[in-house]
Amino acid sequence: MSSDRTFTARLNARAISVAYRTETGVRDWFSRRARRNGWTPAVLPYSGYSSRGTARVLARVVLAPPSFDLNARQGMRGWRHLLSLECPHTEVEITLGDTTVVATSDESGIVDQLIAMESPLGPGTTRAQLVLPGRDTVPASVHAISSDPVRGVVCDIDDTAWVTGLAHPFRAAWRTLRGTSGTRQSVPGMPELLRTALGADPDPGLIYLSNGPWNFVGAVTHFLELQEFPAGALLMTDWGVTPTRWFRDGKHHKASSIERLMEDLPHVTWVLVGDDGEHDPEIYLAAAREHPGRVAAIVLRRAGLKRVGEDEESVEGVPVIRGDDGDELLPRLRTVLPDGGATTG
Structure with a gap:
């Protein structure tokens, strides 16, 4: 019984590995075609938070055409949001207040960067500035939380x-x-x-x-x-x-x-x-x-x-x-x- 479970677990692990490599390979194939058609990395900004001199900035890097319109995505039907080409291992320059860092997107194109601030942010919502070569600067919201209890x-x-x-x-x-x-x-x-x-x-x-x-x-x-x-x-x-x-x-x-x-x-x-x-x-x-x-x-x-x-x-x-x-x-x-x-x- 134990050997059967071990065999099943190994078979499942192998199937998962094959599926992951297949999914990644398909994404890479579409990405190469998109780049040949002039698509380049673009940033989708997310909302992060900050308090007591540190800030968490969130975003995603995807491949997009030159005419990419961030605002037009808001009214799309749900299924269309799933049609994106994530762009892994891409460097993004982030400026927040007096601090500038360079972050790298992960395998899913996600940027999740914790920043030690040179000067703590003031109260309320501020904007981090995200920069990719060849693209306009994109603002990402950062919600500054009180440093007091x-x-x-x-x-x-x-x-x-x-x-x-x-x-x-x-x-x-x-x-x-x-x-x-x-x-x-x-x-x-x-x-x-x-x-x-x-x-x-x-x-x-x-x-x-x-x-x-x-x-x-x-x-x-x-x-x-x-x-x-x-x-x-x-x-x-x-x-x-x-x-x-x-x-x-x-x-x-x-x-x-x-x-x-x-x-x-x-x-x-x-x-x-x-x-x-x-x-x-x-x-x-x-x-x-x-x-x-x-x-x-x-x-x-x-x-x-x-x-x-x-x-x-x-x-x-x-x-x-x-x-x-x-x-x-x-x-x-x-x-x-x-x-x-x-x-x-």
Whole structure:
């Protein structure tokens, strides 16, 4: 029995390796053809965060034609966002404040650069300037979080900010691939809930955390702006075969992202907002157990799939509240926050 499992594991590992090399080879073939047709590397800017003299700048390098229009991507249907040619191992010059560094994109074209600032950023949202040869300078948002102890929020996207319907996989896939940022439905009451969770602290931290692919970051950002969600950094992941797995591990992505936020921002106490449709309950409950004093509340929208920790009203003294949407969750959240969720208005 053990030998059978070992053989199956080796066979699966070999199949994954072949699939990964095939996918990479196909991408490289299309990339060579695109370059012969005049396509060159271009930068897609993402939203990062900064505090206490360090900044995390995020972007992606893709191959694009000379007429590439970043703004035109926002209104595209979902499936078209998946049609991109990632550009790995490409150097990007990043200037933020008085600091300039050179970053290199990874195998998926992602630039994820932690910068030690010569001078800390001022409060609010600022812009890093990203430069590639032959292209216009591209600004990437960096949200500066207060250096004082402050409350922050981690918020899921699917079935928390917008309606995906993961309880019905085919319907969810249709919404994702067919819809646009303008046709997506917002979960009622969520923008106000997030503003309340952030409270009256000056320059709080807001991080949108999703298992969706980076390809959809423009559509997500546009949706959040249209629906008047508060501005924040956005952390997504990459779909597709890896050298060791058929699919990216969404649970690991979220858990490791929260762990890094705990390390990067040790002075922030978090409100964790998600839903019961994927792994949010177990990830958030684990974070509260592993980081005593760092989680102020766990807020879970009922999306209809799982009931992990359904009977728990608190974990390690952290209140766990549940409801069908932001309108139902908001008054419950106000009762458990130390300041009642007072906002600056």
